Amino acid sequence: MQRCHSVSIAGVHLPAFGQQPDDFVGVEHVNRIGCGTGRVAEQALRDFPAAEFILADPSKAMRVQTRGRLTNRDSARLTILPPIGNADLEAHVANSTADVITAIQCHHYMQRPERIKALRACREVLKPGGLFVTFKNIAPRTAEGVRFGLAAWKHFLMDNGRTEQETDQQIARYGKELVPITAEEHPDALAQAGFGVVEIFWYSQMQAGFYAIK
Numbered sequence: 638m639q640r641c642h643s644v645s646i647a648g649v650h651l652p653a654f655g656q657q658p659d660d661f662v663g664v665e666h667v668n669r670i671g672c673g674t675g676r677v678a679e680q681a682l683r684d685f686p687a688a689e690f691i692l693a694d695p696s697k698a699m700r701v702q703t704r705g706r707l708t709n710r711d712s713a714r715l716t717i718l719p720p721i722g723n724a725d726l727e728a729h730v731a732n733s734t735a736d737v738i739t740a741i742q743c744h745h746y747m748q749r750p751e752r753i754k755a756l757r758a759c760r761e762v763l764k765p766g767g768l769f770v771t772f773k774n775i776a777p778r779t780a781e782g783v784r785f786g787l788a789a790w791k792h793f794l795m796d797n798g799r800t801e802q803e804t805d806q807q808i809a810r811y812g813k814e815l816v817p818i819t820a821e822e823h824p825d826a827l828a829q830a831g832f833g834v835v836e837i838f839w840y841s842q843m844q845a846g847f848y849a850i851k
């Protein structure tokens with residue numbers, strides 16, 4: 638088994654896993670939920686050269702992009718599941734088999750009961766002691782916070798080359814297609830899904846990162 642002293646997901650280092658040798662995370666089986674275009678998986682394949690990866694996303698279009706991006710890349714340790722949502726994970730992956738599951742920006746389309754179901758499915762698939770890492774869009778706590786947060790998001794998108802029209806369309810999804818919950822609600826949701834250790838490890842504007850251990 639490959640072992641590592643620290644975990645860096647999407648460029649964010651999780652210091653809690655680097656401090657004591659006993660905190661080793663055996664990274665053999667990694668599941669990525671809502672893998673999108675496969676960009677982060679491409680990096681993770683390089684970062685964890687001995688790990689096997691299972692990628693899942695409900696979108697056929699995303700799956701096609703992932704397959705295109707990762708063609709010829711370590712196919713022996715890569716499985717791309719048929720299009721499924723997170724909550725259906727257990728039907729495709731055996732329980733208690735994954736060392737790490739990541740779900741990056743893919744639960745904000747779900748209402749609360751569906752989120753809990755999806756988080757429970759992740760927990761079931763993890764080995765005891767396995768690590769769940771997730772980054773989320775976060776709902777600010779107040780109407781003013783939403784106004785400031787969306788303005789900052791708009792600036793960010795336009796600074797990164799989006800037109801004003803594209804940006805307004807993206808922002809208009811907030812509260813309709815994108816239904817984030819507050820940073821405070823996430824640990825509760827993870828605990829409700831059965832995780833014992835639940836922590837926020839990064840928070841900026843309307844995004845936050847959490848880890849949880851089965």
Ligand SMILES: C[S@@+](CC[C@H](N)C(=O)[O-])C[C@H]1O[C@@H](n2cnc3c(N)ncnc32)[C@H](O)[C@@H]1O
Pocket residue numbers: 670671672673674675676677693694695696699721722723724740741742743744746747
């Ligand atoms: C903003 S993209 C993030 C993609 C990727 N995780 C990344 O960080 O580059 C959101 C992804 O979540 C996927 N998604 C939507 N609903 C989902 C669900 N119920 N379960 C898992 N993924 C979902 C979408 O198809 C899309 O690929």
